[in-house]
Amino acid sequence: MKKRKRRSSRKLAATGKNRRRTAEIIDAAAQVFARRGFHGASTQDIADVLGVRQASLYYYFPSKEVALEMVCARGAEGFVEAAIRITEEPGTASDKLGALVASHLNPLRDRRDYVHVFLNERRHLPTESRHRVGRHSRAIERIFEDVLRAGVKEGEFRSDLDPRLGALAILGMLNAVVTWHEKEPRTPLERVENTFAAFVLDGVRRRGSRR
Amino acid sequence: MKKRKRRSSRKLAATGKNRRRTAEIIDAAAQVFARRGFHGASTQDIADVLGVRQASLYYYFPSKEVALEMVCARGAEGFVEAAIRITEEPGTASDKLGALVASHLNPLRDRRDYVHVFLNERRHLPTESRHRVGRHSRAIERIFEDVLRAGVKEGEFRSDLDPRLGALAILGMLNAVVTWHEKEPRTPLERVENTFAAFVLDGVRRRGSRR
DNA sequence: CCGGAATTCTATAGAGCTATAGATCACGGT
DNA sequence: ACCGTGATCTATAGCTCTATAGAATTCCGG
Numbered sequence: 219m220k221k222r223k224r225r226s227s228r229k230l231a232a233t234g235k236n237r238r239r240t241a242e243i244i245d246a247a248a249q250v251f252a253r254r255g256f257h258g259a260s261t262q263d264i265a266d267v268l269g270v271r272q273a274s275l276y277y278y279f280p281s282k283e284v285a286l287e288m289v290c291a292r293g294a295e296g297f298v299e300a301a302i303r304i305t306e307e308p309g310t311a312s313d314k315l316g317a318l319v320a321s322h323l324n325p326l327r328d329r330r331d332y333v334h335v336f337l338n339e340r341r342h343l344p345t346e347s348r349h350r351v352g353r354h355s356r357a358i359e360r361i362f363e364d365v366l367r368a369g370v371k372e373g374e375f376r377s378d379l380d381p382r383l384g385a386l387a388i389l390g391m392l393n394a395v396v397t398w399h400e401k402e403p404r405t406p407l408e409r410v411e412n413t414f415a416a417f418v419l420d421g422v423r424r425r426g427s428r429r
Numbered sequence: 430m431k432k433r434k435r436r437s438s439r440k441l442a443a444t445g446k447n448r449r450r451t452a453e454i455i456d457a458a459a460q461v462f463a464r465r466g467f468h469g470a471s472t473q474d475i476a477d478v479l480g481v482r483q484a485s486l487y488y489y490f491p492s493k494e495v496a497l498e499m500v501c502a503r504g505a506e507g508f509v510e511a512a513i514r515i516t517e518e519p520g521t522a523s524d525k526l527g528a529l530v531a532s533h534l535n536p537l538r539d540r541r542d543y544v545h546v547f548l549n550e551r552r553h554l555p556t557e558s559r560h561r562v563g564r565h566s567r568a569i570e571r572i573f574e575d576v577l578r579a580g581v582k583e584g585e586f587r588s589d590l591d592p593r594l595g596a597l598a599i600l601g602m603l604n605a606v607v608t609w610h611e612k613e614p615r616t617p618l619e620r621v622e623n624t625f626a627a628f629v630l631d632g633v634r635r636r637g638s639r640r
Numbered sequence: 641c642c643g644g645a646a647t648t649c650t651a652t653a654g655a656g657c658t659a660t661a662g663a664t665c666a667c668g669g670t
Numbered sequence: 671a672c673c674g675t676g677a678t679c680t681a682t683a684g685c686t687c688t689a690t691a692g693a694a695t696t697c698c699g700g
Contacts, residue, residue, distance in 0.1 A: 235677090254553075255552075256469070258467070260656080261658065270678070273679075276660080282659090312634060341466075374634065375633045376631065376635045376636075379628075379633055380624050387625055387628050390601050390603070390604070390606070391597075391598040391601035391602040391605075394597065394602075394604065398601075409591075410594065413591050413594045413598075414598055416589075417598050419633060420587065421632035422590055422595055422629060422630060423580075423585065423586055423631055424584065425587075473686090483687090484649075484651090484688095484689075487688090487689065491689090492688080493688070493689090
């Protein structure tokens with residue numbers, strides 16, 4: 219009884235604390251890191267967003283670097299799982315590739331700042347956690363690559379397509395969206411998903427055009 | 430005579446100083462900014478690369494921010510001019526687009542660090558110079574957009590292609606190259622140029638595939 | 641080899657930032 | 671009312687970094 223109570227309190231104190239509040243704190247960190255970059259952002263900046271004192275933040279994370287880890291972890295979250303789910307469903311390589319494109323943009327809806335930080339600031343993580351989140355990136359690259367390779371094998375995609383470079387091209391254009399989308403007001407994400415999926419599959423050229 | 434001599438000396442002191450040495454200093458700054466990011470890099474880091482004392486740098490630039498301006502200026506240099514030259518030459522929209530793709534990657538050959546810094550650190554410039562280099566980006570976007578629009582008008586490109594989104598897609602994949610190319614050993618830039626040009630024109634799908 | 645300009649150096653002021661220590665406040669349960 | 675715990679606050683040590691001042695050195699034409 220006593221033990222139980224103590225235990226749960228300690229657990230909270232050790233990592234979780236108030237879950238909701240922690241989420242708010244990390245939200246603010248994500249926002250500030252996204253705008254100013256990790257090194258360009260001070261803990262004071264984060265505190266200002268929240269309306270608390272700078273030192274109060276250290277109740278929720280032990281260092282600015284760990285705050286970055288938390289933001290990056292959440293920024294990388296879900297991509298791989300969603301992508302794997304897509305590849306496991308039935309369908310042509312084109313279907314899967316289209317779905318992968320849409321899926322990869324999906325997190326921008328509710329975690330834009332996190333994704334932005336993950337993409338642009340993860341290189342400032344300490345070695346270990348950098349490698350940890352780096353694995354996610356490589357996994358995603360691999361998935362796109364494999365779908366391209368499969369499509370080539372099936373004769374569905376161009377035989378001279380380089381799966382590796384194709385994957386890098388696609389991910390480049392997808393990951394760039396986070397940097398320009400907030401400044402393109404007349405462009406809902408859904409439209410980007412559709413347009414980009416079509417672009418990836420068929421390029422710009424009209425079918426039946428010269429050559 | 431005297432006047433002349435004085436004048437030229439003064440000019441040197443005012444802006445140029447020793448051109449070669451200045452270029453070396455800014456080279457080092459570009460290298461360090463590219464690796465660590467602007468705020469993550471200290472002037473000490475730059476000095477270390479050069480084997481000089483930190484304070485010596487201030488003979489060549491008046492502030493770290495101005496050093497960033499110099500790096501970004503050189504990083505943005507030439508893109509627009511080369512692109513305009515391409516659009517003015519005769520050829521189909523496909524030809525021009527292919528040439529634009531190759532041209533856009535060209536500066537990575539001899540100015541990778543500069544381009545990297547321009548792309549990733551320009552947001553940390555003070556307002557005025559940020560807007561100045563921002564004009565270059567917008568000009569490039571415009572050029573790609575216009576070529577796409579022209580291709581659509583001619584019936585050469587898909588009629589449902591959105592020129593704006595197409596340009597952003599292409600530039601996204603092109604600008605991403607600077608971040609991954611140094612880690613992809615088996616991939617000469619020339620190969621990237623060709624592969625990406627083909628990718629942009631025709632996408633991944635094989636011509637004559639279903640639909 | 642001398643004098644002046646160009647370049648680099650030493651030393652440091654001054655500012656800003658992270659992180660810690662310990663006090664204080666809020667509040668639900670008893 | 672009071673205690674315990676969670677949450678926030680005040681205050682500051684200690685560090686790093688930019689930028690300036692002025693001395694020292696190098697280089698180069700005459």
